[in-house]
Amino acid sequence: MDYVRRRWLEGCRNATRLYREVCDRGYRESAKTFRQWVKVRLRDEVPAPALSRASHKSSWHTPSSQQTVRLLTADVDTLPRNERAFVNAISSASPDVAAAAGLARRFQSMICNRETAALKPWLHDAVTGPMSPFARGIRRDIDAVYAALTMPWSTGPVEGKINKLKLIKRSMYGRAGMDLLRSRIIGT
Numbered sequence: 001m002d003y004v005r006r007r008w009l010e011g012c013r014n015a016t017r018l019y020r021e022v023c024d025r026g027y028r029e030s031a032k033t034f035r036q037w038v039k040v041r042l043r044d045e046v047p048a049p050a051l052s053r054a055s056h057k058s059s060w061h062t063p064s065s066q067q068t069v070r071l072l073t074a075d076v077d078t079l080p081r082n083e084r085a086f087v088n089a090i091s092s093a094s095p096d097v098a099a100a101a102g103l104a105r106r107f108q109s110m111i112c113n114r115e116t117a118a119l120k121p122w123l124h125d126a127v128t129g130p131m132s133p134f135a136r137g138i139r140r141d142i143d144a145v146y147a148a149l150t151m152p153w154s155t156g157p158v159e160g161k162i163n164k165l166k167l168i169k170r171s172m173y174g175r176a177g178m179d180l181l182r183s184r185i186i187g188t
Contacts (some may be wrong), residue, residue, distance in 0.1 A: 001037075103131050110122060116146060119145065
C-alpha cells in the first residue's frame with residue numbers, strides 16, 4: 001500500500017480513483033474494504049499536504065435565482081465585494097442579463113421616486129430590450145401607470161386584506177364558509 005500512500009501525499013483524495021488504480025496493479029479486495037482502509041489509515045495517519053490559498057474553498061456560496069435577482073437589481077456600490085464580483089461576472093457573461101438588470105433598476109427608481117417624465121424613455125429602451133413583454137404590457141395600460149405615478153392613492157391596503165383572506169381560506173383547504181371566515185378574520 002506504499003503506492004496508495006504516495007498518491008495520497010501527492011494530493012489524490014478520491015478513494016474511488018485510488019481503488020481503480022490499485023485494482024489495475026493487482027488489488028483484489030472489495031471497494032468497501034479499500035475505502036475503510038483509506039478512511040482509517042490515510043485520513044488519520046498521513047497528514048494532508050498543505051493546500052495553496054487558491055485551492056481553498058470560499059465561504060461564499062452561489063446564490064439562488066431569487067437572491068441573484070435581488071443582487072442584480074440592487075445598487076452595485078452598496079454590495080459587499082464578493083457579491084459585487086458575482087454581479088459583474090454575470091453582467092459581463094450575458095449582455096441581455098446586464099441590460100435587463102439596468103432596466104429593472106431604472107424602473108424601480110422611477111416607481112419609487114414617482115418620475116412620470118422617465119416613463120417614456122424607459123418604455124422606448126425596454127420595448128427593444130430583454131424586458132419587451134413587460135414593457136408592452138405597461139404600454140397597453142399606460143393610463144393606469146401614469147395614474148399610479150401621479151395619484152396619491154394606492155390599492156395596497158385592499159390588496160393586503162384580499163391576500164390575508166386568501167391565505168386564511170387556503171389554510172382551511174377551501175372548506176371555509178362565510179360564517180367561519182368572518183369569525184377567523186375578526187378574530188385575527
